[in-house]
Amino acid sequence: MKPRRFNMRSLILNTGSSLLLPLLVLFSLFLLLRGHDEPGGGFIGGLVAAAAVALKLFAEDYKAARDMLRVHPLQLVGIGLVLAAVASLPPLFVGESFFTAQWWSLDLPIFGELKLSTPLLFDIGVFLGVIGTVLTVVFTLAEAEHS
Amino acid sequence: MDLEVLVALPIIIPLLLGALSLTVLSNHSAQRWLGAIGTALLLLCSVWLLLHTREVGIQVLEVGSWPAPFGIVLVSDMLGAIMVVLASITGFATALYSLKTVRKRFERFGYYPLLHLLLAGVNGAFLTGDIFNLYVWFEVLLVASFALLILGGERAQMEGAIKYVTLNLLSSALFLTAIGLTYGLVGTLNMADIAVKMASLEDQKMVTVIASLFLIAFAIKAAAFPLFFWLPASYHTPQVAVSAIFAGLLTKVGVYALYRVFTLIFTADTGFTHEILLWIAIFTMLTGVLGAAAQFEVRRILSFHIISQIGYMILGLALFTPLALIGGVFYIMHHIIVKANLFLVAGLMYRLGGSFELKKLGGLYRNHPGLAVLFLIPALSLAGVPPLSGFFAKFILIKAGVEASAWWAVGVALLVGLLTLFSMIKIWNEAFWKASPEPNPAVPAPTRNALLYWTIGLLAAMTVCIGLFAQPIYQMAEMAAAQLLNPAGYIEAVLGGTTP
Numbered sequence: 001m002k003p004r005r006f007n008m009r010s011l012i013l014n015t016g017s018s019l020l021l022p023l024l025v026l027f028s029l030f031l032l033l034r035g036h037d038e039p040g041g042g043f044i045g046g047l048v049a050a051a052a053v054a055l056k057l058f059a060e061d062y063k064a065a066r067d068m069l070r071v072h073p074l075q076l077v078g079i080g081l082v083l084a085a086v087a088s089l090p091p092l093f094v095g096e097s098f099f100t101a102q103w104w105s106l107d108l109p110i111f112g113e114l115k116l117s118t119p120l121l122f123d124i125g126v127f128l129g130v131i132g133t134v135l136t137v138v139f140t141l142a143e144a145e146h147s
Numbered sequence: 148m149d150l151e152v153l154v155a156l157p158i159i160i161p162l163l164l165g166a167l168s169l170t171v172l173s174n175h176s177a178q179r180w181l182g183a184i185g186t187a188l189l190l191l192c193s194v195w196l197l198l199h200t201r202e203v204g205i206q207v208l209e210v211g212s213w214p215a216p217f218g219i220v221l222v223s224d225m226l227g228a229i230m231v232v233l234a235s236i237t238g239f240a241t242a243l244y245s246l247k248t249v250r251k252r253f254e255r256f257g258y259y260p261l262l263h264l265l266l267a268g269v270n271g272a273f274l275t276g277d278i279f280n281l282y283v284w285f286e287v288l289l290v291a292s293f294a295l296l297i298l299g300g301e302r303a304q305m306e307g308a309i310k311y312v313t314l315n316l317l318s319s320a321l322f323l324t325a326i327g328l329t330y331g332l333v334g335t336l337n338m339a340d341i342a343v344k345m346a347s348l349e350d351q352k353m354v355t356v357i358a359s360l361f362l363i364a365f366a367i368k369a370a371a372f373p374l375f376f377w378l379p380a381s382y383h384t385p386q387v388a389v390s391a392i393f394a395g396l397l398t399k400v401g402v403y404a405l406y407r408v409f410t411l412i413f414t415a416d417t418g419f420t421h422e423i424l425l426w427i428a429i430f431t432m433l434t435g436v437l438g439a440a441a442q443f444e445v446r447r448i449l450s451f452h453i454i455s456q457i458g459y460m461i462l463g464l465a466l467f468t469p470l471a472l473i474g475g476v477f478y479i480m481h482h483i484i485v486k487a488n489l490f491l492v493a494g495l496m497y498r499l500g501g502s503f504e505l506k507k508l509g510g511l512y513r514n515h516p517g518l519a520v521l522f523l524i525p526a527l528s529l530a531g532v533p534p535l536s537g538f539f540a541k542f543i544l545i546k547a548g549v550e551a552s553a554w555w556a557v558g559v560a561l562l563v564g565l566l567t568l569f570s571m572i573k574i575w576n577e578a579f580w581k582a583s584p585e586p587n588p589a590v591p592a593p594t595r596n597a598l599l600y601w602t603i604g605l606l607a608a609m610t611v612c613i614g615l616f617a618q619p620i621y622q623m624a625e626m627a628a629a630q631l632l633n634p635a636g637y638i639e640a641v642l643g644g645t646t647p
Contacts, residue, residue: 075169078167078169078170079170081165089159092152098155098159098208099211101211
């Protein structure tokens, strides 16, 4: 029996995805930043961002999705983990215990107050880590399909 | 910035290194450098932590400044610090050995990041003062070990990995159940706090039930009798460097956990729990060594010997006298270095002799006398021949057994020592002494083994040093045992800091 090719290329999905993609990416960033004080955060944001890339994969093909990401997803995991680990270090320089949350607030002229913190850095690390992990799985499956 | 952060370094360094080497996944030389230099850095920090702990006493770090019974604490007492140093030594030796032995294919699949992750998990387990955090570190190191175990994807590896994964998941489930019951009973996860609250409970029956659950969970992880068969089924299948670090460290994390909870938390009913431990120890020693006698593949023989040696370590805990605990800690120190080294030697035997099967090996003494000497040092040490490290380890334990009149345990320990010697002589006779089975085995003997020789020589030198300079090592073991027998010190170090 000839294996059935996995082909979902359709005009509707293709057009729709090019509209949806930027929205999904924006939404994932929104979730990431919202996680600061309200429900959201790096994990769920990362899942949404990974879904955006997966959508690209379904609408176009494996190569397009890989090109969109530019780096190997495992490298993304590595970068995320480095950020998360580095987030534990700043308190040491102000004489506080390891992993204590540090907050810096910046006053920007137009936007008002901008709150930066080590939890945010940690969350960005989680965000990248989740994108990398999910896409490693998705790409591995797609690669098996591809060849 | 004060020295408190030292306690976190053995965990954060391998985590950072693992993450960094993931970002350079396709750059092989960068990964190797990160592996070698990073583990060397880790070793330096661990030694510093040990010296600091020996000097100043138990070190406590409240992660994120959350105070003790609520947040997670990292605690470095003598036992924990010693274990971290041993883990770092093994990690460093493995990283050096991997430089020449691990193929590029495995490096692409993330060999080095996994190695770092494994070390982070092991060190985390040794340093945490929170029972649930201990579970998390166990999972971290298990996940890394699952992946390392099946790198290469051969049939035998998969078969071994299934047994390994299944039994370890069972053990994790039991561990988690025990944690849940503990939390239900005393409402805290901080080990020092658990110890205080458990001791003040009126109904001690539930405590004994929980103790038994922990006992089973950790005994599986330590590959103690009767649930040890995952170990000989899987340890001989992966890369030699992976086997070495598994053999040196993983089961010892289980032993460490037993030492921790059965000296800190569950000491009320030692008549029950430690009696069980004693029989587990005796049967573990016996089955391991008898299993080894039936094997003719170098790595399988060595795997079975891990089990029998685990018995000795548990024996130290089971007797629960000061001398026995000293012996147990000493035994762990000696064993980790010797066992990792024997696996590394086995790897070199394979490179030079072309096989792991004793039948196909031979003539190694004639062709590679240096390797023969480097095999004899850890092998005789394992069997307990003076003046090597194993002699003192066994001597202290057996003396403690005699003092405690545990005659069965003493008899079995002596007999197992003899059978271990028999096993090592078997390898010697077959692989080194007898003539090569074929006149000229058509194995392209790989050149450039200098680094491997150096690694093995380094570990062998440590074995000799532990034997020749046993006194300072003994003193460290004595301090560790004193802290274990007096949990009040640990509890005060962890909880005392909260009230200003």
